[in-house]
Amino acid sequence: MSERPRRLLAVLVLASLTLLALDSREPRPSDPLRTAVDAVLGPVDAAVGGTVGGTVASWSGLADRGEVRRLRQENDRLREELARARGDARRAAGLDALLAAVPAEAVLARVTGAGSGLGARTLEVDAGTRDGVEEGLPVVAAGGLVGRTVRSGPVTSTVLLLDDPSSGVGARLTSTGALGLLRGDGAGRLTWVQVDPGPVEVGDELVTSGSGTYPPDLALGRVVETGTGSGGLTTTAVVEPAVAPVRLELVAVLLPGERGPRATAGPS
Amino acid sequence: MRRAAVLVLLVLAAVVLQAAVVARLPLPGAAPDLVLAVVVAVGLVAGSRTSVATGFAAGLLVDLSADAALGRTALALLLAGYLAGLLEDDAGGVVVPAVTGAVAAAGALLVQAVTGVLVDDPRASGTALLTALASTVPYCAALTPVVVPPVAALLRRADRRP
Numbered sequence: 163m164s165e166r167p168r169r170l171l172a173v174l175v176l177a178s179l180t181l182l183a184l185d186s187r188e189p190r191p192s193d194p195l196r197t198a199v200d201a202v203l204g205p206v207d208a209a210v211g212g213t214v215g216g217t218v219a220s221w222s223g224l225a226d227r228g229e230v231r232r233l234r235q236e237n238d239r240l241r242e243e244l245a246r247a248r249g250d251a252r253r254a255a256g257l258d259a260l261l262a263a264v265p266a267e268a269v270l271a272r273v274t275g276a277g278s279g280l281g282a283r284t285l286e287v288d289a290g291t292r293d294g295v296e297e298g299l300p301v302v303a304a305g306g307l308v309g310r311t312v313r314s315g316p317v318t319s320t321v322l323l324l325d326d327p328s329s330g331v332g333a334r335l336t337s338t339g340a341l342g343l344l345r346g347d348g349a350g351r352l353t354w355v356q357v358d359p360g361p362v363e364v365g366d367e368l369v370t371s372g373s374g375t376y377p378p379d380l381a382l383g384r385v386v387e388t389g390t391g392s393g394g395l396t397t398t399a400v401v402e403p404a405v406a407p408v409r410l411e412l413v414a415v416l417l418p419g420e421r422g423p424r425a426t427a428g429p430s
Numbered sequence: 431m432r433r434a435a436v437l438v439l440l441v442l443a444a445v446v447l448q449a450a451v452v453a454r455l456p457l458p459g460a461a462p463d464l465v466l467a468v469v470v471a472v473g474l475v476a477g478s479r480t481s482v483a484t485g486f487a488a489g490l491l492v493d494l495s496a497d498a499a500l501g502r503t504a505l506a507l508l509l510a511g512y513l514a515g516l517l518e519d520d521a522g523g524v525v526v527p528a529v530t531g532a533v534a535a536a537g538a539l540l541v542q543a544v545t546g547v548l549v550d551d552p553r554a555s556g557t558a559l560l561t562a563l564a565s566t567v568p569y570c571a572a573l574t575p576v577v578v579p580p581v582a583a584l585l586r587r588a589d590r591r592p
Contacts, residue, residue, distance in 0.1 A: 167478040167515065174486045174508050181490075181501030186549035192500045199494040203446060211450035275449035278461035280542045280553065280562055282497035286449060312497065320497060327552045348558035408456055 197315045200286075204318030208274040208288050256412055259304035266377065268302075268414035269293045274318070276408065283326035283348065285309070285407055289415055290317045298375055300416045306381030306404035307331070307370060308413055319415070323407050324382070325350050332373035333382055337366045344368060344382055344401060352383055352401040362388050362399045377416065436588040437472065437480070440581065441488045444468040445495060459565025463535060465492055467573040469507050470514040470534045471581040474527060478515020485511030499549050506541040510534035524575045531574025535567045 185192050260270070271289035289295045291314050301308045301321045309323040322329055325346035333344040333354070342356035356362060366385040372378025387400035444465045453461045465488050473481030489504030496503070514530050539562050546554030 167482060167512070170479060171482050171508070171512050174482060175505060178486065178489070178501040178505035178508065182499055182505070182545060182549060185500035190499070192494065196494050196497075199491070203449070203495055206446050207450040210446055211454070273454075276453040276461075277496045278448065278453035279463060279496075279503070279566070280539060280546065280558060281492075281503070282553065284497050322497070327555060327558075348553050348555050349561040408454055 193313070196313065200313070200315040200318050200320065204274065204286060204288065204290075204315060207286060208272065208318075211274050253411060256304060260302075260412055260414055263302055263304050263306070263380075264414045264416070267417045269295055269417060270412060270414050271295075271319070272412060273410045282328075283323040283346065283407075284312070285321045285323065285410065285413075287319050287321055287413060287415070288317065290315045290319050292316050294417055295319050295415050296418075299418065300376045300380070301413050302380060302416060303405045303410055303413050305406075306383070307376060308405050308407060308410065310375055311415060321413070324403055324405075325352055325407075331376060331382065332371040333368045334371040335360075335362065335366055336369055337363065341371055342397075350403070351386075352403055354385065354399040354401050356397040356399075360397070362397050364388060366399075368401060432588040433476075433480075433585060436584055437484055438487075440468060440472075440584065441465070441484060441491065445488065445491050448492075449495060457565070457569070460562040461566070462569035462573050463538075463566055464573065464577070465489075466507060466510055466535055466538055467531055467570055467577045468581065469511045470531050470570075470574050471527070471578045472585075473511045473514025474517060474530060474578055475582045475585055476515075477518040478512050481511030481515045482508050483511075485509070499545075499551070502542060502545050502549070505545060506538035509541055510538045513537060527575040527578045528571045532567050532571035534574075535570035536563060539563055539566060 257270075269289045271287035271293075273285050274288050275286035277284035285308070287301070295311060295314050297311055297314055299311045301310060307324060309321045309326070309329060311319045312322040313320040323346070324331065324344070325348065327346050327348045329346045331344050332341070334341055335356070338360045340356050340358040340360045342354055342358070345353045345355070347353055354362070354368065362385055364385050364387065368382040368385070370376040370378055370380045370382060381404040383401040383403045385399045386402045389398050389400070448464045452464045455461065469481055469485040469488055472484045485507035486504050489507035490500065492498070492503040492507070493500045513534050517526060517530055539559065543554055543559045
């Protein structure tokens with residue numbers, strides 16, 4: 163009996179390492195499989211994430227009998243209704259704030275899940291190619307930039323968060339206008355590397371510079387700690403992101419399109 | 431075969447609940463790992479042959495639904511399952527599941543960190559590993575003793591009526 167688990171262990175360890183070697187190049191051979199898994203599990207995640215709260219609340223009243231039980235159930239029902247109404251009001255307020263923050267045409271999506279552990283820092287959202295969402299689009303919330311889409315299935319998409327170490331975004335310090343790059347540290351914070359010389363103070367705000375994927379002037383975060391980069395040549399700082407991704411309910415995926423009217427100047 | 435079907439459902443439920451609920455709990459540090467706790471529980475209840483296979487399958491599913499290279503979580507979870515399976519007969523009480531959950535979580539994180547360096551993952555940073563170790567390990571120590579009894583009950587029911 164003790165021989166067989168050891169052989170199985172060896173076989174599966176070799177299988178894992180082989181898959182790892184095969185799957186660590188870009189584009190990944192497993193990408194179609196990932197899209198398929200997302201298409202199946204995405205809607206399940208959404209249903210589970212949405213119903214767990216209410217189910218737990220209604221189960222807790224089933225233990226008693228008779229009148230007490232009836233009253234408790236009614237009480238629970240009313241409380242649940244109140245919680246739902248409060249949730250609706252909160253969502254409506256969140257939606258208003260989100261709509262105010264959206265600078266262009268966008269698809270609204272609900273957050274249905276999140277990545278965890280040492281893997282990529284991601285969120286799952288319930289909008290996909292069917293809604294016009296594709297890879298590489300900016301995702302914003304009421305507070306500011308959340309990240310960008312990295313994979314889209316028919317009804318769900320994966321959003322790579324700003325604090326993932328493979329996320330980099332061109333940014334500008336609002337106090338001095340200095341340009342630089344903001345990178346994730348994989349643990350909920352961002353690192354600011356300033357290209358232009360100049361001072362950085364705790365409390366300074368950062369916005370997107372408008373280069374690359376992201377439109378300009380989306381809020382990114384606030385400096386919480388300053389420092390000097392290797393060799394003292396660059397200014398660096400630790401930045402707290404403007405949006406805490408774990409508590410997000412609603413986000414907007416900005417669709418590609420015109421970037422708004424451009425101001426022109428010249429003799430008339 | 432009923433046992434295999436129960437294990438498949440158990441793994442699917444753990445992966446879905448992890449993404450939709452557990453990873454989104456507003457807890458300090460990294461999230462608890464329900465999938466790891468379930469694999470460790472299967473090892474403690476049913477032995478390493480079952481838990482190695484369960485860990486491998488669950489890990490592949492996590493790798494596919496998260497954005498990880500295929501095989502990375504699979505390797506970590508199958509080793510965690512093997513470790514838990516070695517303690518199959520001492521699964522009673524709270525202490526053994528808690529300690530096994532903590533050790534398996536630490537081992538799984540270290541394996542993922544090493545494979546992260548091997549495949550040149552930009553996420554393989556010391557900060558991320560330390561945050562994960564400091565939070566996921568105690569979370570798994572607390573979670574595993576809670577997961578063991580229902581997993582044991584499910585597998586017992588699956589075996590009773592063949």
